[in-house]
Amino acid sequence: MNKSQQRGTSGKSLARRAELIATGRKLFADTSYDALSMDDIARHAGVAKGLIYYYFANKRGYYLAIVEESVTDLVARAGSHPELPRTQRVRRTVDGYLHYARYHQAAYRTIVTGGVGFDVEVQSIRDAVREQLIATLAEGAYGRADVPPTARLALLGWMTGVEGITLDWIGDPALPQEAVCDLLVMLLRATLETVAVLVPECPAPPLDDAADDSGAGAAADGAVGTVGRGADDTVP
Incomplete structure (x- = not known):
């Protein structure tokens, strides 16, 4: 994970980041990467586009963070x-x-x-x-x-x-x-x-x-x- 995907470590920041990733999971599951702009993502998330750039340097970093988070979630929950x-x-x-x-x-x-x-x-x-x-x-x-x-x-x-x-x-x-x-x-x-x-x-x-x-x-x-x-x- 790159530095742009690690911003925001307080409880509130982590919660906001998790919300953005949850929104992204739904969007990218139904729409191709190229078809979604950062404006589209911000509108669906109900936030200013700048907030997304605060947590993720660009759309690419945002998308990869979503995939990595999903994989981590699936793997980490096992064998409890x-x-x-x-x-x-x-x-x-x-x-x-x-x-x-x-x-x-x-x-x-x-x-x-x-x-x-x-x-x-x-x-x-x-x-x-x-x-x-x-x-x-x-x-x-x-x-x-x-x-x-x-x-x-x-x-x-x-x-x-x-x-x-x-x-x-x-x-x-x-x-x-x-x-x-x-x-x-x-x-x-x-x-x-x-x-x-x-x-x-x-x-x-x-x-x-x-x-x-x-x-x-x-x-x-x-x-x-x-x-x-x-x-x-x-x-x-």
């Missing part, structure tokens, strides 16, 4: 119940991810798609987060972040599938959240079992909580639980 058994934490973290997406749709779409249009820097932020989550997944499933290319691709495939399923679901939530959560957990388990067949040095972890005490025995539960640290367990 480490005391739970793995089998419960799995569902808790995946359910939290879905909960975040459902109740913060504009922010979630910005994180996953970069808003409307294509932006190289935004995609870089999203890709970096994906890589972090893949490493966390691998650590939870296999006890190490560095895994063979086939295993990494499989985990990436599951993660992009989660994003696609979640985006489609929040657009038309025909299924209850519990059913979507079941689907994602089962898909992860299937992914780990497929990896085990193709990459023998990456066996699928066991399912039961009793095996959790042995580092590499962190079940698919453990793997999904780590996604929670890059996902969400939150309230609206």
Whole structure:
């Protein structure tokens, strides 16, 4: 984060900055970056344009701050119940991810798609987060972040599938959240079992909580639980 994105550290300033970012999340989720001027943003926010420039040096800094804040929000809210058994934490973290997406749709779409249009820097932020989550997944499933290319691709495939399923679901939530959560957990388990067949040095972890005490025995539960640290367990 650059200096122009750090201005205003008092409680009142932080609250105002948060309000501006909340407005920006909604605007950029539905409108392309180029289609919005600073005058448009100020009008929607109900503030003078100069106030936006006080917190963010320019529109670019404002937009990137919105994306970074959204990503941080999604990542930081995860894994808030480490005391739970793995089998419960799995569902808790995946359910939290879905909960975040459902109740913060504009922010979630910005994180996953970069808003409307294509932006190289935004995609870089999203890709970096994906890589972090893949490493966390691998650590939870296999006890190490560095895994063979086939295993990494499989985990990436599951993660992009989660994003696609979640985006489609929040657009038309025909299924209850519990059913979507079941689907994602089962898909992860299937992914780990497929990896085990193709990459023998990456066996699928066991399912039961009793095996959790042995580092590499962190079940698919453990793997999904780590996604929670890059996902969400939150309230609206």
